[in-house]
Amino acid sequence: MIRPIAILVGLGFSIVVLLAFVTGAYTWATEETQPTAEHEFHIAPHAPEGGFAHDGPLGTWDVAQLQRGYQVYKEVCAACHSLKYVAFRDLAGLGYDEGQIKAEAASYQVPGIDPNTGEATFRPGLPTDYFPSPYPNAVAAAAANNNAIPPDLSLMTKARHHGPEYVYSLLTGYDAIPAELTQEFPDFETPTGLYFNQYFPNLNLAMAPPLTTDGQVTYAEGNPQPTIRQMSADVAAFLTWTAEPKMVERRQTGWPVLGFLIFATILAFFAKKQVWSSATPGRKDD
Amino acid sequence: MSFPWAKEYTPANPVMKFLDEKLPLPRLVYNAVGAGYPVPRNLNYMWNFGVLAGFFLVLQIVTGVVLAMHYAADATVAFAKVEHIMRDVNWGWLMRYSHANGASFFFVVIYLHIFRGFYYSSYKAPREMVWLLGVVIFLLMMATAFMGYVLPWGQMSFWGAKVITGLFGAIPVVGEPLQVWLLGGFAPDDAALNRFFSLHFLLPFVIAGVVILHIWALHIPGSSNPTGVEVKSESDTVPFHPYYTAKDGFGLGVVLVLFAVMLFFLPNYLGHPDNYIEANPLSTPAHIVPEWYFWPFYAILRAFTMDFILPAKLWGVLAMFAAILIWFFLPWLDRSPVRSGHYRPLFRKFFWFGLIPVMAVLFYCGGAPAEEPYVMLSQLATAYYFLHFLVILPLVSSFEKPEPLPYSITEAVLGSDKKAVLGENTTPAT
Numbered sequence: 228m229i230r231p232i233a234i235l236v237g238l239g240f241s242i243v244v245l246l247a248f249v250t251g252a253y254t255w256a257t258e259e260t261q262p263t264a265e266h267e268f269h270i271a272p273h274a275p276e277g278g279f280a281h282d283g284p285l286g287t288w289d290v291a292q293l294q295r296g297y298q299v300y301k302e303v304c305a306a307c308h309s310l311k312y313v314a315f316r317d318l319a320g321l322g323y324d325e326g327q328i329k330a331e332a333a334s335y336q337v338p339g340i341d342p343n344t345g346e347a348t349f350r351p352g353l354p355t356d357y358f359p360s361p362y363p364n365a366v367a368a369a370a371a372n373n374n375a376i377p378p379d380l381s382l383m384t385k386a387r388h389h390g391p392e393y394v395y396s397l398l399t400g401y402d403a404i405p406a407e408l409t410q411e412f413p414d415f416e417t418p419t420g421l422y423f424n425q426y427f428p429n430l431n432l433a434m435a436p437p438l439t440t441d442g443q444v445t446y447a448e449g450n451p452q453p454t455i456r457q458m459s460a461d462v463a464a465f466l467t468w469t470a471e472p473k474m475v476e477r478r479q480t481g482w483p484v485l486g487f488l489i490f491a492t493i494l495a496f497f498a499k500k501q502v503w504s505s506a507t508p509g510r511k512d513d
Numbered sequence: 514m515s516f517p518w519a520k521e522y523t524p525a526n527p528v529m530k531f532l533d534e535k536l537p538l539p540r541l542v543y544n545a546v547g548a549g550y551p552v553p554r555n556l557n558y559m560w561n562f563g564v565l566a567g568f569f570l571v572l573q574i575v576t577g578v579v580l581a582m583h584y585a586a587d588a589t590v591a592f593a594k595v596e597h598i599m600r601d602v603n604w605g606w607l608m609r610y611s612h613a614n615g616a617s618f619f620f621v622v623i624y625l626h627i628f629r630g631f632y633y634s635s636y637k638a639p640r641e642m643v644w645l646l647g648v649v650i651f652l653l654m655m656a657t658a659f660m661g662y663v664l665p666w667g668q669m670s671f672w673g674a675k676v677i678t679g680l681f682g683a684i685p686v687v688g689e690p691l692q693v694w695l696l697g698g699f700a701p702d703d704a705a706l707n708r709f710f711s712l713h714f715l716l717p718f719v720i721a722g723v724v725i726l727h728i729w730a731l732h733i734p735g736s737s738n739p740t741g742v743e744v745k746s747e748s749d750t751v752p753f754h755p756y757y758t759a760k761d762g763f764g765l766g767v768v769l770v771l772f773a774v775m776l777f778f779l780p781n782y783l784g785h786p787d788n789y790i791e792a793n794p795l796s797t798p799a800h801i802v803p804e805w806y807f808w809p810f811y812a813i814l815r816a817f818t819m820d821f822i823l824p825a826k827l828w829g830v831l832a833m834f835a836a837i838l839i840w841f842f843l844p845w846l847d848r849s850p851v852r853s854g855h856y857r858p859l860f861r862k863f864f865w866f867g868l869i870p871v872m873a874v875l876f877y878c879g880g881a882p883a884e885e886p887y888v889m890l891s892q893l894a895t896a897y898y899f900l901h902f903l904v905i906l907p908l909v910s911s912f913e914k915p916e917p918l919p920y921s922i923t924e925a926v927l928g929s930d931k932k933a934v935l936g937e938n939t940t941p942a943t
Contacts, residue, residue: 229845230907236839237903240832241896247819248892255885284778312596378790382596385781386789428799470789473599473606480607481777488773492766495759502759506554506751 264412268405270425272389272396275460279391281467287475288468290322295446296465297321299458302444303437304380307372309360312381313469316354320472328354335359373420375433384463385470391463393426398459400426401436516551516735518747519544545728551750552757553738555926559633560736560757561764562626568765569619570724574717576612577661584664586710588703591666592791610780616658617783618772620806623651627840632854632864633741634847639734641844646727648840650720655807655837657716660709662804663701667788672801674701674709680814680833683826700794740925741852742918749922800882808879809872810836812891813898815883832895839902846902849910851918859913863905871897 274282280289297318300310315332323331332352337359339350352359362368368376384390404423408415417423421431441454451457467474522543524530533540543549583602584594598605627647630636636644659677663670678701682692697704735744744750751757775782783805787798803811810833817828854861871894878891919925 229842230848233839233842233846233903233907236835237899240835240899241904243819243821243828244816244832244892244895244899246821247817247825248889248896250819251885251889251892255889312593312600317600382789386786388786390786471599471606477606477610477777477780481773484777485770485773488766488770492763492770495763495766499759499763502755506756 262411264408264415265429267411268408268425268430269428270396270400272392272426274392275395275456275463279460279464279467281391281464281474284478284481286478288320289464291450292461292464293321293468294323295450295453295458296461296463296468298446299438299444299462300380300465303458304462305358305361307361307368307377307434308380309362309377310358310381310469311360311379312357314355314357315352317472320468325354332356373433377434380466380469382470384467390470391467394463394466395459396426397424397432398438398462399456400424516744516747516750518750519551520548520752522547522549545732546758547754548752550732550735550753551744551747552736552753553744553749553922554751554756555738555740555922556736556757556760557739558760558764559625559629559739561761562622562629564757564761565622565765565768566619566626567724569615569622570717570720572615573612573619574721576608576615577714577717579608580612581710581714584710586664586707588666588706588792591664591706595665607776610776613784614772614775614780616661617775617804617806618768619654620658622768623654624806627651628869631868633737633739634849634852634854635737636843637847637852638844640731640737642730643727643734644844645841646723646730648837650723650727651840652837653716653720653723657713657720658804658806660713660716663706663709664713665788666706666792668790668792668796668798669785669788669801669803671701671792671794672798673803674705676801677803678705680826680830683824683830685827701792737852738922739853739855740919740922741856742920742922742925745921746923802880805876805880808877809875810879812875812879813895815879815888816891816895818888818892832899836898839899843902843906846907847910848907849913849915851915856916856918857909857913858916860906860909863901863909867897867905868901871901 280286280292300308315328315335318328318331319325332354335352335356335358336349337352337356339348340346341348360368362371365376384394387393401422401424404415404417415430417431421433422435423430424432438455438458441452443455444453444458446453471477522533522537522540524533524539529539532538540549580598583598583605585591595609598609600606602608630644630647659673663674674696678692678696681695682688684691693699695705696702697708735750738744785802802808813836814829814833817825817832819825821828823831849857849860851857854864874890874894875898878887878894881887
């Protein structure tokens with residue numbers, strides 16, 4: 228009894244889904260899909276020349292680059308973007324010592340309470356404080372930015388496919404609309420208040436080009452020239468660190484673990500062979 | 514236990530003797546996974562995945578309990594709590610990445626375990642109950658994994674929860690009240706997050722309970738084997754310990770090496786970047802996709818795009834649940850007296866050239882955007898999926914001439930069975 232029912236149910240589901248297939252295939256074959264500018268002219272992100280020091284299973288942080296990237300964040304990005312999951316104490320990971328971290332924290336004003344009156348006020352930051360947001364709340368952020376709230380940057384490189392490459396490409400990707408695009412899509416335009424960038428999914432981005440001139444940030448002696456590309460690569464590296472400060476530690480833990488497991492597995496293989504050799508005289512596959 | 518020649522537990526020292534008299538726990542373990550459990554001697558590496566699944570269940574419980582110590586199921590802080598675990602908790606990143614990748618590995622080994630069952634017809638008598646309990650475990654795992662993915666409260670957590678609970682809204686009449694009841698509101702929020710956390714903590718222990726029943730039911734007939742010929746005599750079996758503990762130990766090592774590679778070098782490879790964006794009910798992600806282990810069933814859900822008597826969405830929901838529920842009926846749908854696909858030429862063709870590629874297509878299409886040609890591909894694959902289990906499997910045995918089976922497991926292993934030659938047949942052939 229169960230088999231005829233099963234056959235009916237099976238045929239039922241298959242017929243319904245095949246009917247959907249036939250209609251779908253007919254629509255697909257007869258209706259031409261319109262190409263879109265986003266689809267044709269979007270460019271996949273790419274790494275800066277030479278890649279990042281943290282790339283690959285053996286990659287480590289380039290501490291000097293992280294410090295430069297932090298400087299770019301502080302002097303450029305921080306005007307609009309928060310970094311709320313990073314605390315000043317975390318800057319130890321960038322090679323700063325305790326005194327430097329205290330001074331760095333104190334250079335920021337964070338929300339606090341007046342100890343005499345109990346009123347909301349601002350006080351100099353402590354190493355235990357987190358990076359303050361440039362705006363008091365989301366409404367203020369939206370109001371100041373044409374309704375597009377600048378996203379928090381702490382996790383940006385993990386929140387996008389190929390995050391570090393994406394940040395680098397986006398920052399260096401502000402360009403004029405290519406002639407071929409206008410030719411193929413005459414109606415395409417970048418609305419006022421948005422900026423054309425081929426690395427952004429829909430090609431029009433609310434963020435104004437943040438890095439516009441070489442030397443916008445002055446690097447300390449002994450660092451590379453602060454070209455737009457260099458600053459972009461540096462801040463992309465810094466944001467890789469903010470997204471996962473434990474990344475290098477994780478890989479460096481991984482190697483000995485992997486070494487141990489491979490060794491243990493080889494031992495387990497010979498143990499298995501040893502155990503089985505006694506039990507299976509004349510096994511065909513031995 | 515299962516076979517008369519199973520070794521009996523003899524306590525080696527006075528402490529164990531005392532324990533064995535008062536509470537025979539050592540005896541239970543000895544008979545379950547020790548020398549007291551005779552197992553067919555010819556098991557191949559496809560028989561490793563039960564033990565491996567057990568390992569990952571324990572790993573998930575251990576890492577999960579630790580994570581729960583540092584997490585809070587409150588929509589305003591849940592996302593930040595996960596970052597707290599990643600940044601500030603000692604070895605928190607190891608716990609969280611172990612738990613996230615452990616879930617994926619749990620599903621990898623479970624899928625291999627299930628497909629081993631399909632190929633060797635492990636569901637057939639006398640092991641129907643083992644199979645039924647296994648399907649129950651799989652359903653519980655899916656519920657647990659779905660609710661666990663909501664807890665980090667990222668964009669995919671939120672929108673995944675919204676889409677999946679929205680499926681219940683497709684049920685006529687009671688659908689919408691049911692959805693509101695499940696979520697504790699009109700959209701996922703604190704109420705949903707709290708109950709999902711509570712259930713996500715509870716269900717693994719329910720799974721552990723059903724796993725015990727699964728193993729118990731298995732020990733009544735004993736393990737199946739690649740020939741599908743039942744155990745006839747002592748020479749067909751070896752004790753579980755040390756033979757299969759050694760073999761499982763090696764298998765576990767191999768899987769742990771792969772696990773370590775993912776965990777330490779590609780921990781986010783199987784995740785979705787959008788889940789590192791905090792949940793935002795006002796911003797819908799471009800493509801809402803569940804975790805990879807749900808892709809085949811998600812593809813089946815989305816394959817039904819046409820209203821036909823019932824609304825398309827309801828067809829999709831019915832088909833998605835049916836895709837798993839039909840597994841409950843396999844023991845009675847497949848009537849071939851031969852168990853192992855190894856001796857079933859026609860069944861084998863449908864398995865390797867039908868089911869396996871179709872599952873691959875469903876996996877791929879479930880993760881792809883709902884666009885052509887992926888929808889058409891998943892429609893064809895879905896049609897085959899249902900035909901395979903509900904039409905081909907019940908009928909194939911009528912058209913199939915099975916290849917000759919070995920007389921016994923011993924013959925399959927050694928090329929000859931002395932007892933068969935000498936006619937010292939202890940149990941009559943079935």
